[in-house]
Amino acid sequence: MSAKLIVHTDGGSRGNPGPAAAGLVIDDADGRRLAARGFFLGEATNNVAEYTALVKALEIAAEMGADQLTVYTDSELMVRQMAGRYKVKSESIRPLFEQAQHLRKGLAHCDIVHVRREKNKDADRLVNQALDAEADLDETPASVEPATAGGKCLRLGVLLSGGGRTMLNILEEIEQHRLNAEIVSVVSSRSTVAGVKRAQDAGLDAEVIRKKDYADIDAFSERLAAQLEAAQVDLVVQAGWLCLWKIPPQYENRVMNIHPALLPSFGGQGMWGHHVHEAVLAAGCKVSGCTVHFCTNEYDSGPIIVQRTCPVQDDDTADTLAARVFEQECIAYPQAIRWFGEGRLRVEGNRVRTG
Numbered sequence: 001m002s003a004k005l006i007v008h009t010d011g012g013s014r015g016n017p018g019p020a021a022a023g024l025v026i027d028d029a030d031g032r033r034l035a036a037r038g039f040f041l042g043e044a045t046n047n048v049a050e051y052t053a054l055v056k057a058l059e060i061a062a063e064m065g066a067d068q069l070t071v072y073t074d075s076e077l078m079v080r081q082m083a084g085r086y087k088v089k090s091e092s093i094r095p096l097f098e099q100a101q102h103l104r105k106g107l108a109h110c111d112i113v114h115v116r117r118e119k120n121k122d123a124d125r126l127v128n129q130a131l132d133a134e135a136d137l138d139e140t141p142a143s144v145e146p147a148t149a150g151g152k153c154l155r156l157g158v159l160l161s162g163g164g165r166t167m168l169n170i171l172e173e174i175e176q177h178r179l180n181a182e183i184v185s186v187v188s189s190r191s192t193v194a195g196v197k198r199a200q201d202a203g204l205d206a207e208v209i210r211k212k213d214y215a216d217i218d219a220f221s222e223r224l225a226a227q228l229e230a231a232q233v234d235l236v237v238q239a240g241w242l243c244l245w246k247i248p249p250q251y252e253n254r255v256m257n258i259h260p261a262l263l264p265s266f267g268g269q270g271m272w273g274h275h276v277h278e279a280v281l282a283a284g285c286k287v288s289g290c291t292v293h294f295c296t297n298e299y300d301s302g303p304i305i306v307q308r309t310c311p312v313q314d315d316d317t318a319d320t321l322a323a324r325v326f327e328q329e330c331i332a333y334p335q336a337i338r339w340f341g342e343g344r345l346r347v348e349g350n351r352v353r354t355g
Contacts, residue, residue, distance in 0.1 A: 004029045005064065007057045007071040008115075010123035011049025014131060020044035022053035023126030026061060035060055036122065036139035038130030050075040051096035053123070054082075054112075058103035062335060063178070065342070067108040067354065072115045074124075079114040095311035098287055102309050108354065154181035154341040157233035159224075159241040160188050162273075164195025165326070166239035166258065166333060171202055173334040180341055185231035187224065189243045211243050221246040235340055237333070238295065242272060246297055253303075253347050255295040256340070258333050260325045262307055263291040267300030277318040277325070288312050288321060290329045292336040294347065303352045305336045305345060 006027045013020035020043065026035040039056060041049060050073065061069055073079060080086040081097060082104070088097045104110045117124060130137055158167045167186065173179040186199040186206040199206040207227055214220040225248050228236060238257040247255050259267055261276045271279065280288045289309035296302040308328035312321060339345050339354055346353045 004068040005034070005061050005066040005070075006031075007061060007069055008120050008123040009050070009053035009057045009071060009073050010120055010127050011046060011051070011053045011075070012124075012127045012131070013044055013046045013049055017043050017045045017048075019131055019134070020046070020049040021127045021130035022049050022056060023123040023130065024053050024057040024060070025122045025126070026057065026064070033141050034064065036126060036141075038126035038137045038139075040130045040133070040135050045090075045092065047075075047077070047090060047093050048096065049127070050078050051093050051100060053127075054078065054100050055096055055103065058100060058107075058110075059331060062103065062106060063331060065338060067344075069107055069110045071110065071112045072120060073112065074115055074117045074120045076114045079112055082112045095287060099309045099311070102289075102307065106306065106354075152180075152341070154179075154337070155184045155232055155234045156181050156337070157185040157187070157228045157231060157236045158183055158199075159236060159238045160186065160193070160195040160199075161190055161242040162193050162195055162240040164193070164198040164239070166329065167195060168198060168202070169330045170237065170239070170334060170337070179334050179338055181337060185228060185233055187227055189241065195240070217244070217246060221248070225251070235337065237337065239333075244269075244297070244299060247295060253294050253345075256292060256305070256333075256336060257295050257300070257302075258329055259291045259293070259300050260288075260322065260329065261291065262287075262289045262309065263293065263300055263304060269299045271300065274318045274322065277321045280312065281316060281318065281321065285312050288325055290325055290332050292332050294352070303347050303350050305339070305352045306332045308332045 009024045011022045020041040022039045024037055027033055081088050088094050160167055174181055183204055186204050188196045188206055188208050189210060191208045196206045209224055211220045224245055236255040261280060266276050266279050287309050289307060291304055292306040293304045294302040308331060310324045310328050344354050
C-alpha cells in the first residue's frame with residue numbers, strides 16, 4: 001500500500017439542513033482506486049456533511065497506513081478554516097473541525113486543496129447516490145488488497161483484566177489481514193473475567209497470573225515477564241489490563257496501553273472504565289477520545305503514539321460516551337501496532353515520531 005494517497009471528498013444537504021450525505025474517493029499515487037464510499041447522514045447541514053466526509057477520509061487513509069495525503073474538496077470555506085484563515089463559528093461543526101485537525105496532525109504531511117466541483121465528480125456522485133438511496137454505499141473495488149504490514153509477522157502478548165473486547169478487535173484485524181501479527185500469549189490478572197473464556201473460544205491459550213498470588217510486585221513482574229519471554233513476544237499489548245507491573249529493561253518501548261481519554265487528562269491510578277467517562281462528563285468536556293502510548297512504571301504515563309477524538313454530546317451518559325470512545329479505540333490500537341510492526345515508531349524523550 002502506498003504511503004502517499006490522493007483523496008477527494010464532498011458533502012451535500014437537500015434543504016440545509018435537510019437530508020445530507022458525505023462522499024469520498026481515495027486513490028494511490030499511481031491512480032489506482034483504493035476506496036469509494038458514500039455515507040447517508042440523515043438531517044444535517046452542508047457544512048456538517050463536508051466535514052464528515054473529510055473526517056471519514058482521514059480515518060480511512062490512516063487505517064490504510066498512509067502518512068502523506070493530498071485532499072481535494074470543493075468546499076472553499078472548509079479549506080480556509082482548516083488552514084486557520086477563517087474562524088469556525090458553528091457549534092455543529094466545531095467538534096468535526098477539531099477531529100479533522102487532530103487526524104491531520106497524525107500524518108507526516110497533509111495538504112487540503114480547493115478544487116472546482118467539476119474536478120470532484122466522483123465524490124459528488126457518491127453523495128447524490130447516498131441521498132437517493134437514503135443509505136450508505138461502498139464502491140471500493142473488490143480487487144484492492146487489504147492494508148497489511150509487510151515483513152515479519154509480529155508476535156503479540158495480550159494482557160487483560162476484563163471482558164477482552166480489545167483483544168477481540170485486534171484478533172479481527174489480524175483475521176481480516178489488516179494487521180500482520182499473531183497473538184501468541186494471553187495473560188489475565190483475574191481468573192473469572194469473560195476475557196479468559198473469549199480467548200479460549202478463539203483458540204488462544206490464556207494464562208491467569210494474579211498479583212495477589214505473589215509476595216510483592218517484583219515477584220509478580222518476574223512471573224509475567226517470564227511468561228512473555230517464553231512466548232517470544234515482540235510487543236506487549238495491554239488490553240484493559242489494570243495491574244501496575246515493573247517493566248523489565250528488555251521490554252522498554254515494547255509495551256503499549258490504550259486509555260479511554262485524551263492523556264495526560266483523566267489518567268492515573270483508579271482512572272479506568274466508567275470512572276474515566278464519568279470524570280470527562282463531570283468536567284464538561286466537549287471532546288473526548290482515546291490514547292495509545294508506550295508504558296512506563298507509572299500509571300498512564302509514557303510517550304504517546306496515537307490519539308483519536310470524538311465529540312461529547314449534551315445528553316451523553318458514561319455508557320453512551322464509552323461506546324463512542326470505543327469506536328475510536330478499535331481504530332487507534334491496530335494503527336499503533338501496525339506502525340510498530342513496520343518499524344515506523346521512533347521514541348525521542350517523551351515523544352514518539354512516525355517515519
